[in-house]
Amino acid sequence: MSTTSTDPSTGPRWSSTPAPIDTRADATMLRLRDGVRLATDVYLPESGRRDLPTVLVRLPYDKCGRYTFMPAVAAYLNAHGFAVVVQDVRGKFRSEGERFPFVNEAADGHQTIDWIVAQPWSDGTVGMLGDSYYGFTQWAAVASAHPALRAIVPRVTGSQFMDMFSPGVVPKLPLYEWVLHTFTSFGMLDGAVLPTEPLAGLDSLPEYATHMATLLGDLVRACGDGTLLRRSFPAGPPAPAMKLPALHMGGWWDNLQRSQLDDWRRAGASPAAAHQFLRMNATDHEDLELREDGVPVDDHETDDDALVRYLPRMLDEPIRFLDHYLSGRAGRWRAPRVRYRVANSGWQIADRWPVGDVDLVELHLTEGERALSGADGGALRPRAEGTGTSVSWTHDPLRPVPYLVAVEWSQLSGLPDEQVVHVRDDVATFTGESQDTPFDIVGPVEVALTVDADAPSTHVIVRLLDVYPSGRARMVLEGAEIASTVAGPARVRVRLGDTAYRVRPGHRLRLAISSSCFPLYLVHPGNDEDPWHASSSRAARQTLRVGGSDGAVLRLPVRKRLG
Structure with missing residues (x-):
């Protein structure tokens, strides 16, 4: 979710060209029932094996771009026996349709899973993983109750983090800026968006940005009267009624961690409580680790060699989790229910969170x-x-x-x-x-x-x-x-x-x-x-x-x- 900054006097710069499609991807435009087509890339293992479990990722940040490094993620998952489907959400990059955050993800996710299980390489099971907004798209798919969806790995996210736009909450400006960077254009905005002066509110936005104020106003109103939650989850919030296994992953310095842990607590009282697992690290939203000198050892966002080293840390445990639940193995995944890192110390395990020995x-x-x-x-x-x-x-x-x-x-x-x-x-x-x-x-x-x-x-x-x-x-x-x-x-x-x-x-x-x-x-x-x-x-x-x-x-x- 990070954004870049430029001199605000120059106005926003539109990122109008998505990154090239990876040569290993089979690109298609998946047509939904309303006629909108979603840009979808399929990555299959080189073995040519059929009857594969599939990992689905649905995101607004360019499925081919370096920021989310999905081609590298897909290659790593392919090497572990998964088919991978990566999709630009509605209205973003190569996908068609009207952009508005949250409200279309349940229906679009359900139809995408329908398409996956009809493919000759699918074994009929789907898992999902991803960070931030593409953690939210997992919760939306859960709410759609598709029978082929068997497990999710939501990281640094929350099923109801849109609550942060409620009128009764002190507005956290980076979250508002994220909405504008992400959902104003089919690409991503570059540069400062909101005014940089303390009391220069929406009325002071320049003429070219009036549509941004409209987007924020619609979002705040829809969140305040409950419309946004009802449109996003017509059957109700998914975490309290959770029926699927989930590996919840977050960080103590992630600015969405309260929403993440609210989901963990709600799902802990759900029908699938025994199959909920929590992993919390001394990390931030971008999964950078706490360091005493304040300088990350590896910056996987910009350094390709660091990315190669990062992928096992990011994916190995989710792979083991998804392999268990997508392969149809009986019983609960044999792993500690809670594993957390004490900052300035090390990892510990527990059978619940919050822990009881305090x-x-x-x-x-x-x-x-x-x-x-x-x-x-x-x-x-x-x-x-x-x-x-x-x-x-x-x-x-x-x-x-x-x-x-x-x-x-x-x-x-x-x-x-x-x-x-x-x-x-x-x-x-x-x-x-x-x-x-x-x-x-x-x-x-x-x-x-x-x-x-x-x-x-x-x-x-x-x-x-x-x-x-x-x-x-x-x-x-x-x-x-x-x-x-x-x-x-x-x-x-x-x-x-x-x-x-x-x-x-x-x-x-x-x-x-x-x-x-x-x-x-x-x-x-x-x-x-x-x-x-x-x-x-x-x-x-x-x-x-x-x-x-x-x-x-x-x-x-x-x-x-x-x-």
């Missing part, structure tokens, strides 16, 4: 009078202060707190030192004490807090950081919520997502709380106007309760209690 630790935000006094600010302590206090700052929409990560989708290409942000007068920080021995945070993390603002609502943005002995602060998790303050102080629960993270000796935890983080999140105007169409703004006073019965508290699932 203590829920509450760290209270204290010493609020110091929260704006420097990078360390106030304190995180096991007990709350007896009497409540508060800390206040001014949210200036024209001077938002900056987001320092260069590319949201590939955060681990270089996690920045955040301490430069923590000395601002509009970022409240609370830092814990260093520990003599390591401890692991394993599971979902959340913050409960009480906020007020001299505006009808405000954004509450919370970041959990690992503070090094040197003072360097590295982001572990983040989350945001909208607080309605029209009737006074509001109690807010901020989900930061899940992690498995080792805090090493001499390191400390820090919470950073602010009302903005741009350009990660849309900036609140400080008044009652819609942030997308605000014609004015005002600096708004924000107040956070610290200590007492309604003070802020950080809830951590921890192995080894903090002292």
Whole structure:
């Protein structure tokens, strides 16, 4: 899902020419019942064997392009005995039809599987794999209930990640930009799309981009009234009613991990619960791994030699999983149900997620009078202060707190030192004490807090950081919520997502709380106007309760209690 950036003054550049079709592919235009034709490539093993299980991938990013390296994936799967079908989704690259995200994938996927099982090389079984939007197309195919679909491998995705476009969610701008990059044209847009100024909303888009505003408006409305979910899944969301085996794969720094793990939890209560497997790595959306120096050892997105080394890590376990369920072997796949990597440590196995061998630790935000006094600010302590206090700052929409990560989708290409942000007068920080021995945070993390603002609502943005002995602060998790303050102080629960993270000796935890983080999140105007169409703004006073019965508290699932 990563996008590139250019000087926004030049406007977008259209990627109008798909990459050449791979010489090993048998290309066809698959005609659907409504007459639309979908560009479809078939890769078969050189052995010429018939009666093959098939792996289907349906994606909007060019089935022949280097970004998704599908020809290399197909060759690797062919070598392991699978036929492979790769398809441009409706309206993208070589495929015909009208573009709109999500809504056509169930029906189009069902008809594509119909076509596959009618081919002479098919044994009548189909599995699917893929990342991000082509993880969503798997969930859509599950919802279509095709009997030939036997197993899926959704990675860094979620069946309902479109919920992030709901009006009640703080808009995450990289996701909105992804929609425009991907679904405005039959190709992919190159360059900045959304305005780069904090309050330059959709009304400030240049004339050539008015159709982009229409696309976003239609998407937000359809998500807000439930139309998008109903059109995408006419029979209802697929995860709670899951009947197929699934290997859920994600990363702790993937910005869709909350949606991914929501699916895991829902499917865990489904009829196929025993055949759900989870793999979580210390990786981001592009599957780059966490490195201490912040520089990936292998960048498989650009380096062909690195791609050759990456393919086994990407595909070997999915191949074993798909081979078991597509071959008709009896019983459950013989593998650990949950395998996860503790960042700064190693891999562990479990029979469930969240795991059970942790203590829920509450760290209270204290010493609020110091929260704006420097990078360390106030304190995180096991007990709350007896009497409540508060800390206040001014949210200036024209001077938002900056987001320092260069590319949201590939955060681990270089996690920045955040301490430069923590000395601002509009970022409240609370830092814990260093520990003599390591401890692991394993599971979902959340913050409960009480906020007020001299505006009808405000954004509450919370970041959990690992503070090094040197003072360097590295982001572990983040989350945001909208607080309605029209009737006074509001109690807010901020989900930061899940992690498995080792805090090493001499390191400390820090919470950073602010009302903005741009350009990660849309900036609140400080008044009652819609942030997308605000014609004015005002600096708004924000107040956070610290200590007492309604003070802020950080809830951590921890192995080894903090002292």
